[in-house]
Amino acid sequence: MKSSHEYTYVSVEEIFGKNCFNEAAMKNFLDPNIYTELRQIQHGDKDMTPQVAEAVASAMKQWALEKGVTHYTHWFQPLTGSTAEKHDSFLTIGKSGKVIMEFSGKELLQGEPDASSFPNGGLRATFEARGYTAWDTSSPAFIKETEGVKTLYIPTAFFSYNGHALDKKVPLLRSVDTLERQTLRVLHALEHKDVRHITVCVGFEQEYFLVDRDYFEKRIDLRLTGRTVFGNLAAKGQELDDHYFGSISDRVTVFMNELNYELWKVGIPSKTQHKEVAPGQFEIAAIYDAANLSIDRNQLLMRILKSVARRHGMKALLHEKPFAGVNGSGKHNNWSIATDDGQNLLSPGDSPQENLLFLLVLTSLVKAVDMYAPLIRASAATAGNEHRLGQNEAPPAIISMYLGEQLSEILEHLVSNTPYKTPSGEILKLGVNALPSLPKDMTDRNRTSPFAFTGNKFEFRMVGSSQSLAGPNTMLNAAVADIFCEVADRLEAAKDKKKEMLEIIREFYRKHRRIVFNGNGYSEDWIREAKHRGLPNLPSTVEALGQLVEPKHVDMLERHCIFTKQELESRLEVYAEIYSKQVNIEAGVMVEMTRRSIVPAVTRYLSELVDDIQSQKSIGFSTQELEKIASLLSFELNETIKAGEALHIALAQALAMSDDTVGQAQFYHDEVLEKMKDLRSHADMLETFTDKQAWPFPGYEELLFRL
Template identity: 55%
Template sequence: MTAVSEIFGCNVFNETVMQTRLPKNIFKSLKKTMAEGTELEPEVAEVVASAMKDWAIEKGATHFTHWFQPMTGITAEKHDAFISPTADGKIIMEFSGKELIKGEPDASSFPSGGLRATFEARGYTTWDPTAYAFVKDGTLYIPTAFCSYSGEVLDKKTPLLRSMEAINVQAIRILSQLGKSVTRVTTTVGPEQEYFLVDKEMYKKRKDLILTGRTLFGAKPPKGQELEDHYFGNIRTRVSEYMKDLDEELWKLGILAKTKHNEVAPAQHELAPIFGTTNLATDHNQLTMELMKKVAERHGLVCLLHEKPFAGVNGSGKHNNWSISTNTGENLLEPGKSPRENTQFLLFLAAVIKAVDEYADLLRVAVASAGNDHRLGANEAPPAIVSMFLGDELTHILECIERGEIAEETAKCFMETGVTALPRFAKDTTDRNRTSPFAFTGNKFEFRMLGSAASIAGANIVLNTIVAEELEQFANRLEAVADIQAEVMEIIKETVKNHKRIIFNGNNYSEEWVKEATKRGLHNLKTTVEALPTFAYEKSINLFVKHGIFTKAEVESRCEIMLEGYSKTINIEALTMLDMVKREILPVVLSYSKEIFETLKVKQELGFNMSVEKEQAYATKLSNLTESLMSKIDELDKLVLETKNYSDVLDAAKFYREYIFEAMQTLRVVADELETMIPAEKWPFPTYVDLLFYV
């Protein structure tokens, strides 16, 4: 086996490669751009392009692509060959600085939320020099931002980079007032990725999985996750081989895949990387999801990233572990040995507390999707109510500051196992809370509400921006006073007093918390349709415009894109459900019903004093369910036709949620009960037992 250290990053045009292939002055200039965000000179781009092309060709590349992240939530790419014709009818391999810096994909067919008309087609991609280029499948991939001809931002990378710059500027102001000499502050992320694996041949027989990513039908199997025997359990050979192959592919692209294990539900697994800067982490997570699917194909598997592929077992999330670091290597969310004396940490902690409380609705929007609605609040993921877990120690320290008291030093406790041979170790000062949406976990916050298929860009744009806003307010106060330390303590004290309602260390799944949250004035936006309109509220628009993240038009367009996306998702699911039930389920049910009734008729005609009471009851139940199924089909059919009456995106989304989605649920209940009555060999597609337990 090739050593990991030898293959890691071998397909990445990283700093090591740059240093060996670029002239010293060019490398120095590019590195400054990467580290400080300074403007890149055209002559630098020309030299970099030539070196990048030569390196890529040596790696087997024949094409290059500007790789970008439109509002679809996935990535996009258009491949161009390096070839250029010569006068003698041959070709040379060329790649210019202009081609590196700018591309021109069609911008008319990507979601724009009304910012662009179909005839306004021109769009631009521009190289992001803060992210590494890489070679994959014979193509040089160049990470880029994407905008329209008239300048509107149509991607997720541009606002993410803007939000990182916003928090950088405000954090440096704070640190300057605290006497720290720091030139760059970046947010870092480590996104844990949950996913399901199913057999490819089984998958191909399920139209719902192919078209929607989730099962629209499926009776509960005899065994689910109730024995809790899958979580961290022994990894099956077939899955282990897949994970090994996946790790190697990720490592080649410089992705720090670290942890892999079985998750709670059968056929569910997780991959977790080491932290990286938010921009790179976002690129890497998009690549991770893509490679998860591609590598699965090689092993006769299909990787499902939908938030809820199967009813009755846990869905899949993506835990966004977020922190703030300086170019001097300091983690600003590290409490240190004595958190009560670490005023810098407490000040940044206060900024996060205030941000989450004041902009909880935006955080809820950042994770909103039709798929994620199945998870949030289902006792398998955090609820839709946004709150923060800080743990007993930090909560106690903040409460003491609010009262003007000095918190006592927390005594170090050791874990006592009762077995002499086992080593003793110091316990953490607080437990973990897996039910909290936004939990402090030692030196970072774990935002646990994201769905598995989501781009992490949206959540981190919001996180960076709302924290930048609070840091700016704190910096303004600090710059206006002489006694910095006194003002720091006053800021922390005020923040705790005014925003402690957002702190909750208990069970977020309990009904008591729902009632308590209402008393505290916290919103419970249970569905995407309830949450999305808050994104375009005046408060939200003012925030994004102030920090240069979005224009007013861009905020409103994104709200429209998300609402349209929700409606389109439910519409596709409804049409798929109707197709499956009409063309697959109903014919089987009618055919089997005919067999049952013919058998019953024969027994009745034979006489012989044979009781047919049970057969009659069974036949009657089957008949009633069939009649109910047909009635539910008609109802859903009519409702789908009614959607044409709604031109307003919010009204349409509400109709889909309140009527279409509910009609789908009732149709499914009937179909799933019929599944339990039809012989397994007659049921038209693989069942949950087939899908979840045959990997």
Template identity: 55%
Template sequence: MAEKFSLTELFGSKVFNDSTMKERLPKKVYAELKKTIENGEDLNPEIADVVANAMKDWAIENGATHYTHWFQPMTGITAEKHDSFINPTKDGGILMEFSGKELIKGEPDASSFPNGGIRATFEARGYTAWDCTSPAFLREDAAGVTLCIPTAFCSYTGEALDKKTPLLRSMEAISKEATRVLHLFGHDEVKNVSTSVGPEQEYFLVDKDKYLKREDLIFTGRTLFGAMPPKGQELDDHYFGSIKERIASFMKELNIELWKLGVTAKTQHNEVAPAQHELAPIYATANIAVDHNQLVMETMKKVAKRHDLECLLHEKPFAGVNGSGKHNNWSMVTNTGKNLLEPGKTPHENAQFLLILSAIIKAVDVHSDLLRLSAANPGNDHRLGANEAPPAIISIFLGEQLEDIVNQIIATGSATTSKQGGKLDIGVHTLPNLQKDATDRNRTSPFAFTGNKFEFRMVASSMSVAGANTVLNTIVADVLSEIADELEKATDFNAAVQELIKKTLTDHQRVIFNGNGYSDEWVVEAEKRGLPNIKSMVEAVPALTTDKAIKVFGKHNVLSKVELESREEIHYEAYAKAINIEARTMIEMVNKKYIPAIIKFTSNLAASINAVKAAVPTADVSVQADLLTKASELLVAAKTAVVKLEEITDKAAAIESPEEQAKAYRNTVFSAMAELRAPIDALELIVDKEVWPVPTYGDLLFEV
């Protein structure tokens, strides 16, 4: 019998959301808090005690004993320190208390998190600050029920040490500049503009027992060795296929857990690769969407274990198999509910839409290096540019309708028509005619317009989407600022708008590409256009500290020069550490697992040859001998490669400069790892399964 529950009652039941606040807070306090949340007004500290007390009472009624400031340091995951509500009384008892001061500010150690040199080891003080725009929530696990308060995290000297603070700053920047532009169009009712985000999350599920037999999965999140099984994804039979019972049970519980937390988990399906799946939410304001995506990843991991599964969020858990990304769907919405990326039925007549569209095109063209960096991590280096993900070249897909309008504007200064979708006749009388969209979709584009939003498809599956949205918000805000500056001085507003649209599109049309982004021809064409092809994370990092980046982030108070330089160092260190762990894991697995297993296999083969020859001296043992020779040669190659990898890794680890160390890991260690993998993967295809020391790709991908 299926478990019955009311979804409307379940949804948001663990969230201190608007309805709960309205119910529990005095009207005046509620109104003050809403001004801050909705209009970006300064938080009134006088209401903090009232909010804290109401939040505490609600949490305790729901079983909470502790609270935590839940923040997102530069590790890319979340962090927390738990404190109980108890305070002792003189008579030996306790009171359950939670003050406004405790709500507003926390003090975790700032030197033990990545800080890029901003804080010395002996300078430990850092602060967490309550982000009232993202609602507090309750998390229930083995530790009990904990009140989680979303917070920003900064150093004692005020620099941002997290992902949330720059995101919030960028949201203020784009709201300010977009509102300026809209007021010029006469929309005085618009008080602010928010960015709306819907991050789709791809992931793999594998059997927990098999996972625990693979040190590479445990330590690095991906398989460092593994030969392809006879069947992979070539039949396309997993994509949107029937969901297995075990996986469906996981998805059901995952949805329930997420719905309790107010996460609008909407879509679930099998992805391209065996054992790969996807979850997509409904859009939310960027800040909340980022927090929710962190909760999605954490909850996936937690729920998977309950089903004796392991959730893999790495971008490339299996070589030769479709990797995982995170499509970041981004749009701009006014406080009055208007989507600024909605073209309308006749977009050629929609000057406001075309102006904002041209601003986004310019922003992506000018700052493509920053966008590329925002999607860069060690795992994504395995994915971008393959026939499964966008290329490492940033381009924009507009579709036939908008491309035609853009071409008209560039050629004549204005557009007079818009292509329409029409109706699709499927050719079966009993099936309805379908209304076609004006434009097809392009899954090979890294930045694609998809009706009323842009889909940034490059973001890595294990990454926070905060970085990508911080960059998007900031670079678009910068162009909108330039536009507002120019139009505010215009004597003929309409003429100035048309001229600005034409000039912007003409100057930045090189970034528009509607073709096959996977093709070799596009790589050649992109080079002719002068578009950068940044193939690795290490190559992408310098974009953070160019004069251009320092200027744009500084102008909008999103990140200072010091904060950018610290992030540059953090990125280099993160890359070096990740590759170092992978290399060390490979060395250990080869020395302790693969070589002993192969020696056992060759010893058994040799014994078999000797036994057969002793029993039947004339017997043909050429098959065994050939197999023994091949295995022995590959064993020698593996041993030679592991010795080389160990030497190269030690040299890279000794380099002191974060930049030079990261380059060494990329240019030398990374290739040495591939050299070691090759003979081990070849041996997997000839060594007895009973002797092979780890579960194979076939075991992991198909036995779930």
């Protein structure tokens, strides 16, 4: 007998991409000439024409209707960090009053959602509501199913009436174009004339927590903020390291099976799944693809993850630090560059000649990350990530690069122009024609490094689990493009290309090797060493966000047409405001939980305890230790009330600073967060000594150990 769950018996080959308007669907529904022209448009070789738009819209509509779709939406990524959508039906009424299902090329190409309530940071006035969505041809449309309801989603960019980017996709696409242009200049200068396109490749690893939904619903802090603002560790945490890569429970296995099924249907190639370090924490990873496509897929994955968890009686938490005392969640961003003739420019290659190009690309990245470390740090700056960075599960806020001992040694010998002894014992004088053959995987993994080379790619480990990958990749692409532009200028002017390549490699590494660190990024010694090296340390979100408008960064991003100064100023305004609002919500929840739940519950329990003490005293029992507990509870209860009121006053002061967005965010960081910590310390002590049955919320034991 077949299972009642479709995903338990349908083959992967049968379902993969069935709800994605991918190449196979386009070939099936489009005229061959239109298909060829659309592919040229997707590669940037031709401009979109009304004829192609009409043909694609008609084919997309036919494909969607055959699958039972009635509505479509332009799916975009505003500066909120999540996604947005407005649904329209294909339905229209003909002259005879008969229902007609229509979808025109114009409707495919452009939408006009009300933009008045989306954050814009001053790019447009509140009364100017007009904003536009434009079809992103490089990311395929897909059908999202929700309880049998099917909707056609069309990935789009979002911009203002004046052409300003109001989303995260527009700058990302600009950065990809810029990096492709500069990379091609470098390759063509080195006689790689057959390369016409490059692809910025991204593979993501998404960490998340699962909790039982019944317990989740009983925690107002989890419901409203995504994290527990109060709570003590259970007697067991992650100290045994038994959760990491451990056996997956039956309940979670079934959930993961359906999750994969839903992801595969929309063409997301989920590949790896496992338990992470903290109890209740898991990870899912997808196969590499073009950056824009992978980033769209990650946004969709986060949505599907939550939907599937709900169907299994669970809640998926994507906050960077939902629980104190155990590891938080990140999103590892694996980044590389590939050419259309099959080269991975971050692969060492099989010969010394290939190694020279690899080392040129590698040292260009070293310079890019060193020069623009504050900008890259800013791309991962959020209120949630601030709780995670620098702890024992995430890299520190100091940007550094891990290259591994062998690569670092080769580069050191190149800089000093001294002979290099290969692992096999061969002695090489490192000149233009004498480079060692490099193995494919010459590095170990360094979990403490924010930016680690892992054999044929770099892993940027600083991104938070709830973040869009668009911002970090935009800044990384921009930084690398800027250095590639310099490299291209020099190579195009050089008569001896190989000699110039070697000179660039030596110069870049000599001047920027301070960013390379192969040791333990968690150690206090590294913080002191990083300061000695002059590396920037930006631990707070507000401080990091200020880097967006540093003149050096503005100049570079404007020069490469990735952001305008106005767009960067708007993002500082928007992100600082989001930071303030998130902290404000968390602090408000703390005040409410304290006043309406914790204080009444502990007061009742303390009263019962005092009555018990009096009863025991009346019959001659010793109550000395019980009186100590009662005294401690009384003290901590009073301190909790005082700390709650102090936090309430600080919130009022913060709200009065609304005219100074960045100053307000700084106040939330300096004053409100400190008072939140003080309140939590007292409330958590109350939980420790209060009867479990009397405590008003499920504790960490229920939240982390019940799946």
